[in-house]
Amino acid sequence: MNNNDIRSQFPILDVTVHGRPLVYLDNAATTQKPLRVIEALDGYYRTLNSNIHRGAHHLATEATERYETVRRQVQSFINARHHHEIVFTRGTTESINLVASSFSKRYFTGDDEVVVSGMEHHSDIVPWQLAGATLRPIPFSDEGVLDLDAYEKLFSPKTRIVAVNHVSNTLGTINPIADIIRIAHGHGVPVLIDGAQAISHIPVDVQALGCDFYCFSGHKMYGPMGVGVMYGREELLNEMPPYQGGGEMIENVTFERTTYNQLPFKFEAGTPSVGDVIGLGEAINFMQEVGVANIAAREDELLRYATSMLSQLQGIRLFGTAPHKTTVLSFLIGDAHPYDVGTLLDQLGIAVRTGHHCTQPIMDRYGIPGTVRASFAVYNTLDEVDRLFAALQRIMPMLQ
């Protein structure tokens, strides 16, 4: 599929911003949605809307079947052993909160440590703090590469779990999660992977990786907002108590005692976002039609080109220059505040993100308030990189 064929599937790319064609480079925050995903949502509400699992009528049966089909689709997409290891959530944040809350209730003893990376998103930091853990961060180099020797030394008898991101949303580093998992398992410690930034760029095989949990969001992989996935190994999920109580997650309820439903329903209390799950299924269809390897190759080209172009700009500082990285380009220009750069770029129709990107510890590590972040998806073009470069050249005199 050539780039025009891909772009033509995304209606929002035709929008103009301040009178100029939109250049959307905020894909790490959320990707845009192809027409087939938008139509799946529309079609669901026009012809299928119904609450699932308990209904005897046609719409309920059909909606249930579509919902459960997507569960199997996700199973196959990440190569999970069982479909009941796929739990639908609202997104990565809820997935990690679910694990932190439920895992800690089962396995924490009152003096507990969680090994995270120094480049975690807040959503893989705060849930563990809420669960009462002391965090032991893995340090990283100036380039943004985790120090695996230091990592090995962080394990203690108090280590309950390792929780790291597959790809950093601020630095773009692809972390060596296979090594991280192998080392943790050598210490008898399970591993959660935050895959929010990896799932749309890297083929994921949870069985080959051997991770215990893998979490991601639909909206960062061309799917709708409001849906995400928590993959967990059956043995652990069976041991862990429910996260929320309510409908669907029960087997039998009395005022004295409640027993819980089987997996995955034990972790899906209440009415799920059925239409969004169906939309996620369409997003996976889109990704598989283009091919995850093709998406990665295309984005790699964009990243390499953008890195070489932006490096030519005087006074630019790039953050995250690891040899293995995906399509995130974080930078600062001289002493200009990232927000000023972002606002001026917006005037020229270019959407980037500015700030700490929910990774304040990274900003502290470099002693900066934030960065400007351009991030690419499969529909971006080299021409758009040129527009970013030209826009930066144009605004630079205004930033002095």
Ligand code: PMP
């Ligand atoms: N982890 C990482 C690495 C992320 O980039 C994000 C989103 N910026 C999240 C977690 C949280 O994802 P969500 O907001 O979709 O729950």
